[in-house]
Amino acid sequence: MNLPPSAEKRSDAFMRILEAAAGVFSEAGFAGARMDEIAARAGVNKATIYYHIGDKETLYAEVIRSVIGNTAETIAREIQNIQDPEEKLMIYIRTFARNIDVNPQVAPIMMREVASGGKHLPEIVARDIFRIVNLLSGILKEGKKKGVFLETIPFLIHIMVIGAIITYKTSAPIRRRYDWIPPAIRNLDDKISGNIVVELEKLILKAVKK
Amino acid sequence: MNLPPSAEKRSDAFMRILEAAAGVFSEAGFAGARMDEIAARAGVNKATIYYHIGDKETLYAEVIRSVIGNTAETIAREIQNIQDPEEKLMIYIRTFARNIDVNPQVAPIMMREVASGGKHLPEIVARDIFRIVNLLSGILKEGKKKGVFLETIPFLIHIMVIGAIITYKTSAPIRRRYDWIPPAIRNLDDKISGNIVVELEKLILKAVKK
DNA sequence: AGTTAAACTAACTGGTTAGTTAATTCTATG
DNA sequence: CATAGAATTAACTAACCAGTTAGTTTAACT
Numbered sequence: 067m068n069l070p071p072s073a074e075k076r077s078d079a080f081m082r083i084l085e086a087a088a089g090v091f092s093e094a095g096f097a098g099a100r101m102d103e104i105a106a107r108a109g110v111n112k113a114t115i116y117y118h119i120g121d122k123e124t125l126y127a128e129v130i131r132s133v134i135g136n137t138a139e140t141i142a143r144e145i146q147n148i149q150d151p152e153e154k155l156m157i158y159i160r161t162f163a164r165n166i167d168v169n170p171q172v173a174p175i176m177m178r179e180v181a182s183g184g185k186h187l188p189e190i191v192a193r194d195i196f197r198i199v200n201l202l203s204g205i206l207k208e209g210k211k212k213g214v215f216l217e218t219i220p221f222l223i224h225i226m227v228i229g230a231i232i233t234y235k236t237s238a239p240i241r242r243r244y245d246w247i248p249p250a251i252r253n254l255d256d257k258i259s260g261n262i263v264v265e266l267e268k269l270i271l272k273a274v275k276k
Numbered sequence: 277m278n279l280p281p282s283a284e285k286r287s288d289a290f291m292r293i294l295e296a297a298a299g300v301f302s303e304a305g306f307a308g309a310r311m312d313e314i315a316a317r318a319g320v321n322k323a324t325i326y327y328h329i330g331d332k333e334t335l336y337a338e339v340i341r342s343v344i345g346n347t348a349e350t351i352a353r354e355i356q357n358i359q360d361p362e363e364k365l366m367i368y369i370r371t372f373a374r375n376i377d378v379n380p381q382v383a384p385i386m387m388r389e390v391a392s393g394g395k396h397l398p399e400i401v402a403r404d405i406f407r408i409v410n411l412l413s414g415i416l417k418e419g420k421k422k423g424v425f426l427e428t429i430p431f432l433i434h435i436m437v438i439g440a441i442i443t444y445k446t447s448a449p450i451r452r453r454y455d456w457i458p459p460a461i462r463n464l465d466d467k468i469s470g471n472i473v474v475e476l477e478k479l480i481l482k483a484v485k486k
Numbered sequence: 487a488g489t490t491a492a493a494c495t496a497a498c499t500g501g502t503t504a505g506t507t508a509a510t511t512c513t514a515t516g
Numbered sequence: 517c518a519t520a521g522a523a524t525t526a527a528c529t530a531a532c533c534a535g536t537t538a539g540t541t542t543a544a545c546t
Contacts, residue, residue, distance in 0.1 A: 077523090095305055098307030098308075101503075112505085113507090114523075114525080117524075121504075122504065173391075178305070181391070182303075184450040225443050229436075229439035233439030236390050236391055237390060239393030244399065251406070251431050254429070265429055265432055266436075289493080310532095311534060321495045323494075323537090326534095332534070
């Protein structure tokens, strides 16, 4: 679980509540989540949540922040020392994919957040998300200037990458639900940061390359 | 609103309830939707919903079925008379995109359904969705045999296309939420079946072509 | 006009759930 | 050890909401 720099040292109960909340919100969404369930999973009394964090909306915002609040920072760090735009793009995709695998609650939360028009998305997290888009725009612009990439709509490329990754990741339960689903689909890897992301990188690169 | 062949002739109240429910479920999700709100929008007493359709789950299943229940049929019809795999792939993408534009409730409902692991997805609709995947697999296999497409993971291509389309479509409210969002992103078309899908077609075709 | 069934509604019910309160236990420090 | 403040809890409350009920209106048919 990622933490904002300011919140490095939080009490044990605080952390357990955040983790439990991330799990419940990721499974049930904001409206479907129950504060009692979160308290039970965290092993604390429900009132402890209100004492440490606050009401349901505040808790949700805290979860969102802790779980996707510094994705941009991670990606920026990974690509900063790379020169080649093509490799930058690959690392961009790979880093996001690894993030999704390491923190499996992120994908469902992001999907529902998009679906609800970002109703509960704290502005600071929105800024972080658009910083990710801007990183990609920079890569694509640089590649175009160097004559290796075509002119594209950066936001569409972003959506193709991020949309594919989070949709693939969350599709796992549906892919296994019925026995009539072709094995070629059923048996695909749950992890996206393995061979799947390698294939995705190839496809995206091929699409934008001159 | 698409209707199953069996349900062509339904009462006025039934139709109004379905439409209102599609709107509310699309805005709030299953857990967030309120039966009273649906009744109010439909202009009927809440009990009328239970009289005509049944409980919340039944109503939701009915909405899902009416709204995405025959997408595969539509796509199959559109591509059946085309020979060229490249054009088939383009029409596949374009038809799905048009469907999403014509029925704007579909994208949020699909996203939340994927996010929740298809918890409320009726099996018959799941079959329809995987029929869409199979249609694409067929196109890609044919193209490979004819030597115009590369070897790919069809499900990943499906996810790239469908994931991109529904994520793009639902991203509209977030893209407009803050005034610091770059105009290049803010001012993108809400409609996906215009120039956006044309660009998406180009990118996907370029990615899979030999 | 009278009868019957279908369609519809106002008002209610009971279970659920976010949030609160008042009291108790733990912990650190002089 | 004593005490103050922080952390935690059991039990409660008020609002909410899915689903029901008992009764009324509408429409079709004889």
